[in-house]
Amino acid sequence: MRTPASPSPDADDTAIALRALVVEDDAELSALLARQLGGLGYEVQAVGDGRTAITALADTRFDVVLLDRMLPVIDGIDVLQRMRGEGVETPVILLTALGMTAERVEGLEAGADDYIVKPFEIEELHARIRAVLRRRAAPATDNATLTAGDVTVSVLRHRVTRAGKVIPLQKTELRLLAELVREAGNVLTRPMLLERVWGYDFVPTANVVDVHILKLRQRLDMPGLPDPIVTVRGVGYMFCA
Amino acid sequence: MRRLRSLRGISAWFALLLSGATAASGVAVYLALVSAVDRQVDLRIETEMRDVLAGHPTLAEIARRIARKQQTRESGDIGFLLRDIRDRPIAGNVVPAKPVPIGLSTLGAEAAIPGLSRGRALRTALAGGGTLTLIAESEPIDRHDRKRLLILAAGFGSVVLIVVAGIYALTATIRANIRALRGTAEAIIDGDLRARVPVESARGAFGGLAATYNRMLDRIGELMAGMRSVSNDVAHDLRTPLARLHGRLAALARAPEAAPVRQEIVAAVAESEEILALFAAMLRIAEVEGGARRAGFTRIDLAELVADIVEGLALLAEDGGRQLVAAPAGAPIVIDGDARLLTQLLVNLVENAMAHTPPGTTIRVELATAPGEALLSVCDDGPGIPAEARERALRRFGRLETSRSKPGHGLGLPLGAAIAQLHRGSLVLEDAAPGLAVRVRLPAAGIA
Known part of the structure; x- marks a missing residue:
C-alpha cells in the first residue's frame, strides 16, 4: 500500500483536521454542510459570496474549497478563475444545482478538481474530497499492474489473480475490481464507480453497481479467505487488503 | 420543369434559351436576305431575257445581242449561253458543268462557273x-459583307456573353446570400444562438433582408435567454430546497432516536430521490434540446x-432474469457524436x-449500417406497445397506464429521442412481432 502524502486525506486517522472553505449563498444549506463536515472532523469556514471567498482565500490556507456554481455578485466560475489566475492551487470541488454537462466541462476547464450535483449525500462529498486530495498527493500512474493484499489486477493483460490463483473475469468486472484495488482502503461511492467504470454521467434507475459487486464477490470467493470488498452502508464500497 | 426549382437550373435554362433565340434569329435574317436577293436577281434576268428575245429573233441575231449585252455595264456581269437545236453551245460566256433545267433554278458551286x-x-x-x-450571281453577301457579318456575329456573341456573365454574377450573389442565411440558420439549429448573418451593407435588398433576419434572431435570442434564466432559476430555486429536504431526511434516518419511524423516513428519502431524478432528466432533456453539446462532438x-x-x-439483465444480447458488428461504425449522451441513450433503451x-x-x-x-x-420479445400508444410513449411524461406502477420517471424514451435528434438522427418505435423494437438512426461520420 502506498503511504498517503501530507496532508492526509483520511481525516479519521489523523490528528490534523482538514480545513475546508464552503462558498454557498444558501445560508441553510451552507449551515447544514458546515455541520455535517464538522461532524466528519473537518474545520469549516463558510462564506456566502464570491468576494468574501476571495478575501478568505488570500488570508487563510485551506485544504479544499467547496464552491457553489451559482453565486451572487461574483459567479462561482469567476471565483475559480481568479483563484487559479492568482496561483492559488487549493483543490476545488464545484457544487451545482443543475448538473448540466456543459457546466461540468466549463468548471473542469476553469480549474476545478471535481464536480458534484446537489443534492448529495455528505458521504459522497467526503469520498470525493478524499479522492481529490489523493489524486493531488499522488497523481494516478498508468500502472499496468495493481496490487492490494492477495489480489493482483493486470488491466492490460486482462488478468486477475487472488492468492496466486487466476480468476476469470468479464471486462466490466475487471474494470470495477481495478478501480477498487487502485483505491484500496478508500471508499468509492456508486456515482464515482458509475463514472469511472461505466462512463455514465447520470445515475441509472437500476443498481448496476450492486449487481456487479455481488458477482465480483462470488468470483473472488475462496475457502478460508475473507471477502475483500467491504460495503460501507449508504455510501459505497471499499477494497480492504 | 422540375429543374427550374434550383437557381442553377433557372440560369442554365435562361442562358440556353437566349443563345438559342439569338442563333435562330440570325438564321432567319440570313434566310430572308437570301430569298430577297433571289427575287431581285430573278426579276433582273427575266427582264434581260425579255430584252434579248424581243421580236422573235433568229439564233444569229440572239448571238449578236448577247455579244452587245456583254459589253454594256448594266448586263456585263450576266452569264449567257445559247444552244442550238442539237443542244450545242453556239454563243455566250459560261458553260455550267451540269445542265440547267428549263425555267428558274438555283446554281451552286457544283455548276463550276469561275467566280460564282x-x-x-x-x-x-x-x-x-x-x-x-441567263445566269446571274445571287450571293447575298460579298467579301465586304462577310466582314460586316463577322462584326455583327461578334456583337451578338458579346451580348450573349455579357448576358450569361450577368446571369452568373446574379446567381452567384443570390447564392452567396442564401448560403449566408442558411449557414446562420444551421448554426442556430446547432445551438449557437449568437450566430448572425454577416451584413456588408445595410442598403439594398440583401442587406435589408440580412438586417431584418438578424433583428429577428436578436428577438428570439432575448426570448430564449429569458426562458432559460427562468428555467435555470426554477431549477435552482426548486432543487436547492429539495436538496435541503433530502439532506435533512437522510440525516434524520441515521439518527438513533428515529428508530421507530425509520422505515417511513427511508421511504420519504426515496420519494425525494425520485423527484430529484425527475429534475435531473428534465434538465438533461433541456440541455440536449439546447443543442450546445454538438460543440463537443467527437x-x-x-x-x-x-x-x-x-x-x-x-449482468444486470441476467440478475433480473432477462437476457441481454448483442450481435457483434464486426467492423467499426464511425459517427460524430457525444459518447456520454449516446451511452445514456442506449442505457435508457x-x-x-x-x-x-x-x-x-x-x-x-x-x-x-445503411448508406450514410x-x-x-x-x-425485445415482451408484450410490446400497441401502435396507437407508441406516439404517446415518446412524449414527455407520456407514460402509458400499464407502466405507471413501474419504476422510472417516464422520461427515458423522450430523452433518447432528444439525444437522437441532437445527432440529426431519429428514434422510432416499431412492432418487433412480438415485442417492441426501438430503432435509432444516426448519420455516419461527416454526413451531418
Whole structure:
C-alpha cells in the first residue's frame, strides 16, 4: 500500500483536521454542510459570496474549497478563475444545482478538481474530497499492474489473480475490481464507480453497481479467505487488503 | 420543369434559351436576305431575257445581242449561253458543268462557273429550237459583307456573353446570400444562438433582408435567454430546497432516536430521490434540446461503444432474469457524436426494455449500417406497445397506464429521442412481432 502524502486525506486517522472553505449563498444549506463536515472532523469556514471567498482565500490556507456554481455578485466560475489566475492551487470541488454537462466541462476547464450535483449525500462529498486530495498527493500512474493484499489486477493483460490463483473475469468486472484495488482502503461511492467504470454521467434507475459487486464477490470467493470488498452502508464500497 | 426549382437550373435554362433565340434569329435574317436577293436577281434576268428575245429573233441575231449585252455595264456581269437545236453551245460566256433545267433554278458551286458560288439561272426554250440560259450571281453577301457579318456575329456573341456573365454574377450573389442565411440558420439549429448573418451593407435588398433576419434572431435570442434564466432559476430555486429536504431526511434516518419511524423516513428519502431524478432528466432533456453539446462532438466507433455498454449491463439483465444480447458488428461504425449522451441513450433503451418486460425476455441490441447512416435497434420479445400508444410513449411524461406502477420517471424514451435528434438522427418505435423494437438512426461520420 502506498503511504498517503501530507496532508492526509483520511481525516479519521489523523490528528490534523482538514480545513475546508464552503462558498454557498444558501445560508441553510451552507449551515447544514458546515455541520455535517464538522461532524466528519473537518474545520469549516463558510462564506456566502464570491468576494468574501476571495478575501478568505488570500488570508487563510485551506485544504479544499467547496464552491457553489451559482453565486451572487461574483459567479462561482469567476471565483475559480481568479483563484487559479492568482496561483492559488487549493483543490476545488464545484457544487451545482443543475448538473448540466456543459457546466461540468466549463468548471473542469476553469480549474476545478471535481464536480458534484446537489443534492448529495455528505458521504459522497467526503469520498470525493478524499479522492481529490489523493489524486493531488499522488497523481494516478498508468500502472499496468495493481496490487492490494492477495489480489493482483493486470488491466492490460486482462488478468486477475487472488492468492496466486487466476480468476476469470468479464471486462466490466475487471474494470470495477481495478478501480477498487487502485483505491484500496478508500471508499468509492456508486456515482464515482458509475463514472469511472461505466462512463455514465447520470445515475441509472437500476443498481448496476450492486449487481456487479455481488458477482465480483462470488468470483473472488475462496475457502478460508475473507471477502475483500467491504460495503460501507449508504455510501459505497471499499477494497480492504 | 422540375429543374427550374434550383437557381442553377433557372440560369442554365435562361442562358440556353437566349443563345438559342439569338442563333435562330440570325438564321432567319440570313434566310430572308437570301430569298430577297433571289427575287431581285430573278426579276433582273427575266427582264434581260425579255430584252434579248424581243421580236422573235433568229439564233444569229440572239448571238449578236448577247455579244452587245456583254459589253454594256448594266448586263456585263450576266452569264449567257445559247444552244442550238442539237443542244450545242453556239454563243455566250459560261458553260455550267451540269445542265440547267428549263425555267428558274438555283446554281451552286457544283455548276463550276469561275467566280460564282451561288447564282440563279433562267433557261428558256426558243420558238425555233435551241435554248437560251441567263445566269446571274445571287450571293447575298460579298467579301465586304462577310466582314460586316463577322462584326455583327461578334456583337451578338458579346451580348450573349455579357448576358450569361450577368446571369452568373446574379446567381452567384443570390447564392452567396442564401448560403449566408442558411449557414446562420444551421448554426442556430446547432445551438449557437449568437450566430448572425454577416451584413456588408445595410442598403439594398440583401442587406435589408440580412438586417431584418438578424433583428429577428436578436428577438428570439432575448426570448430564449429569458426562458432559460427562468428555467435555470426554477431549477435552482426548486432543487436547492429539495436538496435541503433530502439532506435533512437522510440525516434524520441515521439518527438513533428515529428508530421507530425509520422505515417511513427511508421511504420519504426515496420519494425525494425520485423527484430529484425527475429534475435531473428534465434538465438533461433541456440541455440536449439546447443543442450546445454538438460543440463537443467527437468521432466515435459506435460498434465499440455499443459492445462496451451491453457488456456493462448484461449482468444486470441476467440478475433480473432477462437476457441481454448483442450481435457483434464486426467492423467499426464511425459517427460524430457525444459518447456520454449516446451511452445514456442506449442505457435508457435497455433499462426501458428491462422495466416493461417480464422475466425470461430476451433483449437484443443490433447495430447495422445503411448508406450514410448507422442503425441501432433495441428489440425485445415482451408484450410490446400497441401502435396507437407508441406516439404517446415518446412524449414527455407520456407514460402509458400499464407502466405507471413501474419504476422510472417516464422520461427515458423522450430523452433518447432528444439525444437522437441532437445527432440529426431519429428514434422510432416499431412492432418487433412480438415485442417492441426501438430503432435509432444516426448519420455516419461527416454526413451531418
